[in-house]
Amino acid sequence: MTAPNELRLLPWSGPEGKPCYLSTDDRGGYMSRLADNIEAVQLCMAAHLLEEAWKTLDDQSTDSDDLRHLGHDLTGALRDVLRVAASRGQLRG
Template structure:
């Protein structure tokens, strides 16, 4: 008999149609896991690009309140994505550490 450790559900980097979190039961090596890894990478790159853009805007004395409101909305979206990624990765790190401690 083979022993398969229970792995916790992975929080995916996107939400369902109603904005609810999506989870995946996997060992981390499937097609959907790789797709989630790719989406996380894109989201993190976009957040970094947005931070660079915000830094430029903050140095611009002619930036309008409308431009600032728009970029703040995008920052909110990016921060939500980054927070979800951090929660997902943190949970997987804890599960991995717990699994190693049980050996």
Template sequence: MTHHDELRLLPWSGSDEKPCYLSTDNNDSHLSRLADAIESVELEVATELTHYAAEVLADQEADPTELRLLATGLAHSLSKTLRVAHSRGRRVREGGHPFAEQGGQAPRPPAEASG
């Protein structure tokens, strides 16, 4: 098992929205692979939402309700993405390589996200 400071932050919360952690020496365990898959989905959702946001914000006649829903979705997605970044950042500092599922490359934001 891993030491307390080496616990993996999982991409979901427990009861009362408390963080969940995984303690394992096997990065290929069922729970590790599930967490990797969920992280990948969350990053893909963030990418798609970023594309959608660019479309909505380009519409000069965008409905205020649609803008509010977009802001809510972006805030939720950012929260999930920050959790993934925090988890992966910890694993990089600990000598792991959390981007194996992307062929060793960190995910890149879409080009239009940078302006």
């Protein structure tokens, strides 16, 4: 098993929004691959959302409800991207 300081931060939250960690010696195991795939999807979705955000912010007819929804989506994507960055930083360390 991995040492406690080598736990992998997973790209999803547990109950009450608490972080989830994986302890394994097998970086190619099922849970590691699942986490890698989810991280890839999260990064791709964040990139797509960023493109949509530019369009929305450039559109002068965008109303406040649309901006609020965009802000909510961007906040979630940023949270996911920061979690991926933290996890990958731990894996390299």
